[in-house]
Amino acid sequence: MDEYISKPFSPKILVARVEAILRRTQGSGNTDEISAGGIVVDKAAHTVMSDGSPVDLSFKEFELLTYFIENQGIALSREKILNNVWNYDYFGDARTIDTHVKKLRSKLGDKGEYIKTIWGMGYKFEVE
Numbered sequence: 001m002d003e004y005i006s007k008p009f010s011p012k013i014l015v016a017r018v019e020a021i022l023r024r025t026q027g028s029g030n031t032d033e034i035s036a037g038g039i040v041v042d043k044a045a046h047t048v049m050s051d052g053s054p055v056d057l058s059f060k061e062f063e064l065l066t067y068f069i070e071n072q073g074i075a076l077s078r079e080k081i082l083n084n085v086w087n088y089d090y091f092g093d094a095r096t097i098d099t100h101v102k103k104l105r106s107k108l109g110d111k112g113e114y115i116k117t118i119w120g121m122g123y124k125f126e127v128e
Contacts, residue, residue, distance in 0.1 A: 005017060032044035032045075034066070034069050034070060035069070036069045036072055036114070036125070036127050037111060037114055037127035037128075038050060038051045038111060039055075039065070039069065039108065039111055039114075041062075041065060041066050041069055043066060046062060048062065048065065050108055050109065050111050051111075055107055055108060056107070057104070057107060058103075060085065060086075060100055061100055061103060061104045061107065063085050064081070064085050064097075064100055064101070064104060065104060065108075067081065067084055067085050068114075068115060068123070068125035069125060071125065072125050072126065072127065073124065073125070073126055074124065075118050075121060075122065075123075075124045076122045076123055076124065077121055077122040078097050078121075078122045079122075080122070081097050081122060081123070082097065097122075097123075101115055101117075101123060114126060114127050114128075
């Protein structure tokens, strides 16, 4: 925003300006929501719904699912997943991804099948 109020200003003016900005931004819709195959990820609210039911995910599971949905149909190597989800700050075993994927599949129930294992490479998120 490029709004400003010159000093001195009244608190009433400040409140009025803030309310006006909030009214303008609330009507713009939710662009932080992505979905695939009945899974809805709201990045702003940090929530996941599967067929209308909430799914309780850890922070990294949420980030991993978001990355998978944003890259649907693309084969992702473990290295690429580590670089993009763990942001280059993880120096342990790349198999940590396997553990997170296993937990994520379990929490998604039937929809966990959308995360396909590509043997010797990594994973692909694919809705049939």
